[in-house]
Each structure stands twice: as structure tokens, then as C-alpha cells.
Amino acid sequence: MSKTTKILIIGAGGQIGVELCIALRKQYGENNVLPTDLKENHPQLESMGRYMQLDAMDGKKIASIIDTEQITQVYLLAAVLSATGEQNPPLAWDINMGSLLNLLNIGKEKKLDKIYWPSSIAVFGPTTPRQNTPQRTIIEPQTMYGITKYAGENLCAYYNEKFDMDIRGLRYPGLISYKSPPGGGTTDYAIDIFHKALAGENFECFLKQDTYLPMMFMDDAIRATISLMDAPKEKLSVKNSYNIAAFSFSPEEMATEIKKHIPDFTISYAPDYRQDIAESWPQSIDDSQARTDWQWKHAFDLSQTVEAMFAGIKSMSDAGA
Numbered sequence: 001m002s003k004t005t006k007i008l009i010i011g012a013g014g015q016i017g018v019e020l021c022i023a024l025r026k027q028y029g030e031n032n033v034l035p036t037d038l039k040e041n042h043p044q045l046e047s048m049g050r051y052m053q054l055d056a057m058d059g060k061k062i063a064s065i066i067d068t069e070q071i072t073q074v075y076l077l078a079a080v081l082s083a084t085g086e087q088n089p090p091l092a093w094d095i096n097m098g099s100l101l102n103l104l105n106i107g108k109e110k111k112l113d114k115i116y117w118p119s120s121i122a123v124f125g126p127t128t129p130r131q132n133t134p135q136r137t138i139i140e141p142q143t144m145y146g147i148t149k150y151a152g153e154n155l156c157a158y159y160n161e162k163f164d165m166d167i168r169g170l171r172y173p174g175l176i177s178y179k180s181p182p183g184g185g186t187t188d189y190a191i192d193i194f195h196k197a198l199a200g201e202n203f204e205c206f207l208k209q210d211t212y213l214p215m216m217f218m219d220d221a222i223r224a225t226i227s228l229m230d231a232p233k234e235k236l237s238v239k240n241s242y243n244i245a246a247f248s249f250s251p252e253e254m255a256t257e258i259k260k261h262i263p264d265f266t267i268s269y270a271p272d273y274r275q276d277i278a279e280s281w282p283q284s285i286d287d288s289q290a291r292t293d294w295q296w297k298h299a300f301d302l303s304q305t306v307e308a309m310f311a312g313i314k315s316m317s318d319a320g321a
């Protein structure tokens with residue numbers, strides 16, 4: 001008889017975690033997915049079922065939850081993102097690396113079936129080809145966040161190889177969503193812009209008008225995550241983290257798209273330290289390996305994303321969220 005899949009999400013209270021929890025519960029059942037986060041309370045997650053406070057650095061507690069809850073898979077989402085990481089690089093190193101190394105050792109000891117750990121386009125740096133960045137290429141990240149993602153990818157590949165574990169990951173582009181706010185990234189402007197537009201306010205962008213970055217709507221990112229985790233192991237030729245992509249745009253192009261819905265919308269530009277981060281990242285990504293290995297295909301383009309964002313933010317505010 002096959003055993004029940006029981007999932008622990010660490011860092012579930014952020015932009016990706018809330019939506020991933022909803023999707024995984026749909027697939028595996030509410031009682032088989034336990035969302036946890038450093039935050040003592042999380043009203044949104046608590047309103048949907050069980051929630052537990054858990055520090056990703058607390059290996060003893062993680063091991064004990066794996067035992068008592070009979071956890072078979074862990075999704076580790078706790079992290080310090082690019083912009084916050086450049087404000088406090090030692091913190092980014094400690095949290096991003098400490099939590100991963102902790103979990104890999106626990107996963108090895110407890111013989112977890114699978115671990116998910118996300119990487120980012122931030123692994124790439126200024127020496128990487130910026131257009132159609134290949135899966136395998138020069139990787140010399142310039143931010144502490146990118147350095148932790150690159151080191152983390154290599155750690156995952158090492159544990160996969162040495163200890164015959166099953167650790168999977170995606171290099172997400174900037175993710176655009178409305179259910180849970182973003183947590184300190186360079187691509188966050190592409191979410192904040194909607195809230196300002198709907199409030200009838202000017203949006204002051206911290207990136208220059210022609211800064212192109214790869215982006216994706218959250219529904220596609222969640223579907224990609226679950227498809228990767230469901231894919232047969234023998235199909236996965238990449239042992240660290242897969243490139244995935246949807247579309248790229250600049251702040252100016254996003255503003256033009258928003259004006260189709262709100263003609264009076266205005267944008268101004270006041271680039272800050274995040275401009276350097278954005279300029280060190282690719283402008284577009286080649287994700288053909290993911291498309292070949294596990295049939296990844298994005299569904300949302302820029303205009304569909306903008307429509308879904310306006311509809312989603314309005315429905316959340318109508319529901320009083």
C-alpha cells in the first residue's frame with residue numbers, strides 16, 4: 001500500500017507560500033498540508049485551517065514535527081530576498097544557507113521522499129548572457145541573495161548525488177500576485193504598481209523605465225512547482241534548479257498595459273540601489289530544458305496577467321481582505 005503524502009511548508013506565510021498551501025491542499029487534502037512560518041500568527045492561513053509557528057533555523061523542532069506529523073515532503077520557502085538581502089547581507093547568508101543546510105541534513109536522516117527549495121533568476125550575474133539565458137551558463141552573482149541561491153543550488157545537487165535524495169527546484173523569475181504581499185524583492189515594483197493605480201495615485205518606480213526583467217503570474221509559478229514535484233524522477237536531467245520563464249517587460253511597458261484599464265494612471269521614476277541589482281540579472285530566460293523534461297508551458301502573458309491582477313485585487317477588496 002502506498003503511503004500518504006504529508007507535506008510541511010516552512011516559510012508559508014509569504015507571497016508564494018499562501019498560494020502554494022491552497023494549491024497543495026486542493027491536491028492532497030487539508031489535513032495533509034501543514035503551513036508554518038516565523039510569524040506567530042497568520043490570520044489568512046489560520047482562517048483556512050491548521051497553522052503553526054516554526055523557525056526555519058530550529059532543526060530540533062523541524063525534526064520533531066516530521067516525526068509527529070509523519071511528514072514525507074518539505075517545501076522550504078523561508079528566505080531573505082534580494083533587496084532586503086543587500087540591506088543586511090549577513091542575515092541573508094545566515095537564513096538562506098542555515099535553513100537549507102539544516103533541512104538537507106534532517107531530510108537525509110529522516111529519509112524524506114522529496115524536498116522543494118526554490119532558486120531564482122538572481123543566481124545569474126553581470127557576466128551571464130542577458131538574453132535567453134541558458135540553463136547552463138556563466139554564473140557569477142553580484143548580490144548576497146544570488147550568492148546564497150547559487151550556493152544552495154549546488155548544495156541541493158550535492159545531496160541529490162551523494163546521498164541519493166530527491167531535492168527539486170526552480171529558478172523563479174519575478175512573481176506577480178495579489179493574494180499575499182511580496183517580501184522585499186527587486187521585482188516587487190510590478191505588484192506595488194497595481195495598488196497605486198487602483199488607489200488613483202502616481203506610482204514612483206524604483207527602477208528605470210527601460211529595465212527589462214523576466215516575470216511570471218503566480219498561477220503559472222504554482223502550477224510549475226507542483227508539476228515539477230509530480231514529475232517522474234528519471235525525467236529530470238537537471239539536478240540543481242530548472243530555468244522557467246513566461247514573459248519580460250519594462251516598467252514603461254507595464255505602465256502602458258495598466259493605462260488600458262486606468263487611462264489616467266501616471267508613473268514617475270526614481271531609481272535607487274535596486275537598479276544595480278536589476279541590471280545584473282537576465283532580461284529573458286531560455287527554459288527549453290524544463291519544457292522538454294517535464295512539459296512546462298506558461299499560460300499567462302503580460303496582458304492576461306494585468307487583467308487577472310485587477311480582477312483579483314478587486315475581488316479581495318470586495319471580500320474585505
Ligand code: NAD
Binds near residue numbers: 011095
Ligand atoms: P516572502 O518573503 O514573501 O516569504 C518568505 C516567508 O518566510 C515570510 O513569510 C517570512 O516570514 C518567512 N520567514 C523568514 N525567515 C524565516 C524563518 N527563520 N523561519 C520561518 N519562516 C521565515 O518570499 P516568497 O516570495 O514567498 O519567496 C519564497 C521563496 O521563493 C524564497 O526562497 C525566494 O527566494 C524564492 N523566490 C521568490 C520569488 C518571487 O518573486 N516571489 C522569485 C524567485 C525566488
Ligand code: AKB
Binds near residue numbers: 081083184187
Ligand atoms: C527578488 O526580486 O528578490 C525576487 C527574485 C526574482 O528572486 N522576486
